Amino acid sequence: MKKLTAVGLGLLMSTGLASFQAQADEVKIGMITTLSGGGSHLGVDIRDGFQLALEQSGRDDIELLIKDDARKPDVAKNLADEFIQRDKVDILTGIVWSNLAMAVVPSVVRQGVFYLSPNAGPSDLAGRLCHENYFNVAWQNNNLHEAMGAYMQQQGLKKPFILAPNYPAGTDALEGFKSRYHGGELAGEIYTQLGQTDYAAEIAQIRASDADSVFFFLPGGMGIAFTKQFHGSGVELPLFGPAFSFDEIILGAVGEAAIGVVNTSQWAYDLDNPTNQAFVESFREAYGRTPTLYASQGFDTANLILSALETAHPDDADAFREALRAADFESTRGEFRFGKNHHPIQDIYVRTVVAGDNGQPTNRLVGVAVEDMQDVFVDECRM
Amino acid sequence: MTLSLLFEQLLNGLQLGTMLFLMASGLTLVFGVMGLINLAHGSFYMVGAFVTAWTAGTTGSFWVGLGAGILAAAAVGAVVELLVIRRLYHRQHLDQVLATFALILIFSEGTRWLFGSSPLWLNVPEALSGAVALPGGSRYPVFRLVIIAVGVLVAVALFLLISRTRLGMRIRAGESDREMIGALGIDIAKLYTLVFALGAALAGLAGSMIGALQSVQVGMGEPVLILAFVVIVIGGIGSIKGALIGSLLVGLVDTLGRVFLPSLFKLFMTPAEASGVGAALASMLIYVLMAIILAFKPKGLFAAND
């Protein structure tokens, strides 16, 4: 115990000193993200994309602190306290999951710290709880589902069968889909258990229905399991979904079962613009793999911060906020601007999964599902 | 709901049940013989799946991968027994829970260290892919039928092993009186290692087969572990027969609950609401089943010994 006390006091003193030594003009960014356990490939890609942008900027006055939240809301909250109260960061970013964002963001932004979301976009933060210090650089959670609803209507599909896990992001997904799909009648609507990995019963229901297509939102391992089992079931209906079940890493795990699936994304690695081409090339060179949309979001988030730092230091909060709002940076996804609730207005693309050069499945850009898409919660935001 | 769809859903319940049996039989065997609660049983499932996926990816053959996965799970089981588990036999359940909880953390993060954060690729072997026609016009994946067959084979083999062989005799002796088998001059240490490795191998087998259907990723063993515990508690801890009945019961109740509860609520709710409420209740169903059974039969359906 004595040792423990000594360690504790030592820590107290060393951090006390550290805060005196901090330079006034240096910018400190705290990144809380998921690096361990299931689903950690999202956090790893966000981190790698973010770091790549910082390296390419060549600035040495930015300090990036990274910590793992193990996908637990209270750990994330504790890390946020640590970053703000002990390390005195100016900007926080990195959270992957909506439930962690809800635990961290509302209190963080009220303390005057900027938070830039590289992934999660729960509806409350876009509407009721929007805040001047909160910026979402990815999407509002419903965007990709809404876009898919619109696209499936355009494609003339009359009887889609839709399914998602029974939790807020899942109900948002199906509601979002239905809000933009009016091209026919649903063949069925199923909520599955969160974390469920066997979909035999659901696939049997799809087979028994008279559906002409399937829309599903099953992120991570759930989507891998569903796609493989659907492929093996002998049901031959086209599959549609948001990009979350079809990033390059998940495609590697699903294998050829994913070929032919159509998905919506705000970004694609074969999107034809110079920023994106340079990003994909340098990411492959640095990390030896094709970036996912999460990596592109991390990269864009860092570049947005860098662009705003050209104008102002976060200590000058109003000027820095204005600079962020201007979104004056070259994004990897083409044209990008913020709505009044600080959520993106951007094109949502359609991709399809094809067999790549080495037989491995990969995404190919097909076209645009919805142009200049904005979230539907913007009117609830009083800002 | 047509008869053929009902039949298909019953098959699905059966398949989930046999998969659970592969996990639960090892768990209950280890408890019956050694009196050990092993939370790390799901880790052997994960080890089996990862080694199978890695080997299949390297050699291109699912079958080589399957063999490697089972062997690796058995070997890891034996090593864990020698290093850690055997120090726990004489401890309280509480110490066993903590130590094996620690093993979960070590295995999950160790696996991530070795194989990385991304889920691995593993598919159903070419020969067993595709679907066959069921009576009534529906189609059913071949691989799922194979899983059912493997589950039945394992159940039969376990019954024969326990009732007909020398090893089985010792296991039965160990279940009824732990001190006595020492007195009979049987090398208990070796027996325990063997039983533990056997349980791990069964978990590895389940992980390899299920990995081909689902996602091979870190943490995949935990949901299955909880289900397997529900199974053995319902069946009566230590009883292979109980594990079999419990597995089928849980498999069928879970599958049919997921299918029928939402339809039931659709009678008096909008489809979206019914689907949500039905799914919520379906996810609680097996725990309700377990609580009801234990409320009336506090030692499960086929209690062996506690």
Next chain:
Amino acid sequence: MTRLHKGALDKTPGATPVPMPRIQRETWVNWALLGLLLLAPMIANALGEVYYVNLATRIAIVTMAAVGLNLAIGYGGMISFGHAAFFGLGGYVAGISAFHAFDMTPVLSWPITMPGTDNLLVIWLVAMLSCAVLALVIGAISLRTSGVYFIMITLAFAQMIYYFAVSWPTYGGEDGLPIYLRNQFPGLDTNDPLTFFLICFAALVLALAITARLMQSRFGAALTMARLNETRLATAGIAPYPIRLVAFVISAVITGLAGALFADLNGFVGASMLSWHRSGEIMVIVILGGVGRLYGPLSGAMLFVLMETLLGGLTEYWLLFLGLILLFVVLFARGGVMGLLAGRARHE
């Protein structure tokens, strides 16, 4: 403020001198641990390091949750793998109440109208009552079983509540429920980290005091006997079942209050407070500190939270090392931290 913690300290248990050298040493260790927990955040606050004040608050709350579980496991021999149910329920009471107070909507409009409130005293009372009722139901059914069956049936109940919370949309489901403004204690500024720490510290000391008094009473003797030798208790004409049930309920109430405080500390409540990992974590803290030792949870929580914080900063594989340390403790340091610091417990 001084009044508050002085009053609390007067009730500190373990001060009763017992004429055994081992116990003397344990008393000293207990006082040292409690003093450390009280002093460290005060020093940190004086140095302007708010983070360490909140860290100490976290330790105090987690300790309290474990004190509750310790009553069930350590003194009552009831290995509950479902205490997250009570921890989470307490948290949800705080969260839901604050949610309605913020929105100015009633929590219940039928059969009675019940408005939301941000008064901590009311919230704590409701949290403790809800946990007592839930524990009465769970305990009444679960205590019919024993051994591993008890472990698993408590887990089953917690899982039911977890899945219910995940899929119930009104209060955020899996996204959880933020508490925008910390709930208020009449006459105190709970937003001040040190004040909130002292509130939690006082609650912890009270929980320790109640546990100590309880175990010194006839009830405690009966509970101990129910754990050690049920038959002997029965021959004394006391049925073990009601004794265990009451202890289980008190244990749940303490853990539930800790949950309510935890929600206010984080400004957030979510389904993760109900997950089986959480039950496991509280149990780990009890075992790490030393089962059935009054101050075991305190030493366990200190070690656990500090490990979590320090290791988490060193490597992204920190859970691996946490696992190795836990394994080492259970294999080679029997009796947990308290066993190391204060020697073996009396009855071992």
